[in-house]
Amino acid sequence: MPPEVQKGLLRVLEDGFVRPLGSNECRRSDFRLITATHRDLPHEVRAGRFREDLYYRISVFRIHMPPxxxxxxxxxxxxxxxxxxxxxxxxxxxxxxxxxxxxxxxxxxxxxxxxxxxxxxxxxxxxxxxxxxxxxxxxxxxxxxxxxxxTAGLCQNFKERLHALERTLIFEALKVCGGNQTKAAAMLGLSRYGLAKKIRRYQLHDMVHKSQQR
Missing domain, CATH: 1.10.8.60 (Helicase, Ruva Protein; domain 3)
Known part of the structure; x- marks a missing residue:
């Protein structure tokens, strides 16, 4: 932004008045300014290419948008x-x-x-x-x-294998513990609530019921 434009913008922001091109009269302006840049403005200020007073005037609320x-x-x-x-x-x-x-x-x-x-x-x-x-x-x-x-679908295949392994471990823990969810949860390092959610996810209800009926 050229220095003269920066100066004019700062004046409008400070005074709230703007003079239309070709007019001798100033008019009150009422607008909300939203700016965006890909440049490092603090660096531009230090280099003398951007006015410091304008920088602080427009950087009231900043939002960083990741690439x-x-x-x-x-x-x-x-x-x-x-x-x-x-x-x-x-x-x-x-x-x-x-x-x-x-x-x-x-x-x-x-x-x-x-x-x-x-x-x-x-x-x-x-x-x-x-x-x-x-x-x-x-x-x-x-x-x-x-x-x-x-490599297409590699992440999906990894998740599927991970879920299959988790299901097997839960199945074996329930089997060893006779379907007792509290003991199985302790063996697996899970809370009882967390284990119950995984039992529903992997449809292991039958395993629990059969063990409890013995």
Whole structure:
């Protein structure tokens, strides 16, 4: 922002008056100012490129927005939003995003943040076939270079194996303890309430009932 513009903005914020271009009269202004930047403003102040008084005037309430690469949970929602938007623009019907394509999106670091994701989805929609989900082949080479199909679903498989192991351990503990949930919970290092939740999750009620009937 040029120094003269900074000076004018500070004057408006301090006095509450603005003079329209070409007018000799000042008018009272009533607005809420929201600013955004990707630059380090304290550094810009020290370097003399940004007014210190303006910096303190606009930094009353600050919100730090992490880069998209640190917000993987937002990628799917944003991609779906842009998919809907650009499907209408290009007159196509694309029923969602293929799971592999979504994993490809999550594997990319997104140095250009949301703007880069927006452009990527628009490009993919433009080349995609109507009637089919958005697929990996529709994404650009730079995204596909960060994605290995052999690792697709690795996290999901890990969770499934972890749950299977947990179910087996709970089953064995209940068996050893004769279905006594209090003893089994102590053996597993869980609270009785926590064990009860896992018994419901893994549908081990029959194991408990059979042991209690003996």
């Amino acid at each position: 998209l690469r640190d917000r993987h949970g937002d990628i799917a929602a944003l991609a779906s939003y842009f998919l809907s938007k650009f499907s209408k623009k290009y007159g196509k019907v694309l029923p969602g995003i293929d799971p592999s394509a979504l994993e490809c999106l999550n594997a990319y670091p997104w140095p250009g943040n949301v703007r880069e994701l927006r452009n990527e989805i628009e490009r993919a929609v433009a080349v995609a076939e109507s009637g089919l989900p958005l697929q990996v082949k529709h994404l650009s080479d730079k995204l596909r270079s960060h994605f290995s199909p052999s």
